[in-house]
Amino acid sequence: MPNLKDLKNRIASVKSTRKITKAMQMVAAAKLRRAQEAAEASRPYTERFNAVMAGLAASVGGSDSAPKLLSGTGEDKVHLLVVMTAERGLCGGFNSNIAKKAKAHARDLLAQGKEVKILTVGKKGRDALRRDLGDHLVGHVDLSEVKKIGYGDAQKIAQDVLNRFDAGEFDVATIFYAKFVNVVMQTPTAQQIIPAKFDAEDGEDSGASTLFDYEPSEEAVLADLLPRGVATAIFSALLENGASEQGARMSAMDNATRNAGEMIDKLTIQYNRSRQAVITNELIEIISGAEAL
């Protein structure tokens, strides 16, 4: 049986851990609200954008002159995986879930004899993937200095991806991030961004059926919009990821706080029992000493 002093120290240390996890939970809750607002605010843009793109892609996509970003390079050999994770840990399974999804995807591709290149966004993803797929890492984007994710950050990543595409480094690009479902649920998601795919179901029917005039021309508008589409997809993924990270951290810290509470209860009972045992022991000693006289 551990002695009283050890138990007391143990309780004190668990108590201070509980304070820390509680504080982290509250910070995550506040940040989550802001992240959700940011994700909410970007939605009108993304929706309109995708609706227009879906219409455009449907009318131009079939022709041979369609831009490569839409129709692809005609090959399916080299895949670029853009893995977006958090810069920091202590958020439950958030980072490892995304990394796991990306790893499974990469293994599939490798098993099919394809070439895989990985671009990581966020430190944790790079750390998780370096061990198994270290040879495939081609780049890393550091966002640890960024407090609030802006469109500019997404644009920089998109520029990087597009430059690689123009240089013929890959044929297909897929982004990995966690979709925010609710505070306790974040689904790791893979989304193909090059060649671009637009869900026809998202674009409202009325928009698709209207015949638009295009200035300067259909092709020119499409060529102008496709790179923006990549940036937009990355931006909304980053925002989703931000909200997911905070949600995951919040529920992880909530669990930790609760566990610490349970542990304190258990330790306190143990402490009281052994204190009582010591007292009883002393009493017995005194009484038996008195009886012996």
Place this chain on the structure above:
Amino acid sequence: MADTMQFDLVSPERRLASMQVTAVQIPGTEGDMTAMADHAPTITTLRPGLLRVEGPEGTSEYVVTGGFAEIGGQGGVSVLAERAVARADMTQEQMDSMVAEAHAVYARAKDNWENEPGPVDDAAKLLADMVAVGDHIGLSSKQPSL
């Protein structure tokens, strides 16, 4: 009272305006155009410029840096701007940073496409447009234009 239509101005980060308006002057790549109610459905790309919105409650102006506008379609005008700032909120620093960015794009284009005039010309035009906007709203950049 002229007919009004729905007007939305959204940037990736937020929705800047959503209101009923009578006319919108759009800085299209091919030139300015004014859209009023029942305009033929058109999609145009934007150049950096001034977006003028005339509504029943007066006129408001925004500086936009690029993106596209959808006219008609669902009965109104939607402008999806890469970056949009109300003219009154525009500061010299913001203007300078935008111009500096355009300079960087131009420099990059010159490096990357030495033998192809297309992208370099586009970048030069972007830069010139950016400077022109600055001059127009009285926030001329201190940097040389080219």
